Amino acid sequence: ALDWVLSGGKPWLFHLTNDLLHGLVSGVVALLVWLWAGLLWSARPGRESWRLAAALCAGALFAVHPVHGEAVNLITYRTTLLSSLGVVVGMLLHTRSGRWGPLWVALAYGFGLMAKEDALVLPGLMVVIDLAFGRLFPLRRAHLMRYVPVLLVAVIYLGVHSSLTGSASLD
Numbered sequence: 001a002l003d004w005v006l007s008g009g010k011p012w013l014f015h016l017t018n019d020l021l022h023g024l025v026s027g028v029v030a031l032l033v034w035l036w037a038g039l040l041w042s043a044r045p046g047r048e049s050w051r052l053a054a055a056l057c058a059g060a061l062f063a064v065h066p067v068h069g070e071a072v073n074l075i076t077y078r079t080t081l082l083s084s085l086g087v088v089v090g091m092l093l094h095t096r097s098g099r100w101g102p103l104w105v106a107l108a109y110g111f112g113l114m115a116k117e118d119a120l121v122l123p124g125l126m127v128v129i130d131l132a133f134g135r136l137f138p139l140r141r142a143h144l145m146r147y148v149p150v151l152l153v154a155v156i157y158l159g160v161h162s163s164l165t166g167s168a169s170l171d
Helices: 002-007 011-040 048-064 066-073 075-095 101-115 117-132 141-165
Strands: none
Touching (some): 011 048, 048 066, 075 101
16 A cells, blocks of 8 residues: 555556565575574584575575566565565574564564465474474473464464355365
């Protein structure tokens, strides 16, 4: 609605907003890879240049990959960009979360879910991140509690979604 009001209905602002959102998501992806490379290579000194190169390559590859063509070029696919932003910010916050981290992850997750249901993949990605960095086993109650806010958001979302759309009926 804001794009419409500011541009008078002309498409240039819609496209500019989509380009800016895509740039933001690509930047967060690069930051994620930079953090992950730092975690993976922390025991090996002298890997900072590799870490930066990996982050820049990942961000650039994400930015120019053809799969994002529709999300960037078509105004109606902005929901995909917003959902992706919620997921990658949630992944970033989960990677480097402190005491209030799980609540921030749940907030980013809720933002992504409000845009599009594709964001439902975040809890699974959180498990993959924890498995990759050896943080999941042995199971600790404190670590598992980091998943509670996100799972609560998922249950609330699915409940509201189900009540609004009704149950599926097939003929």
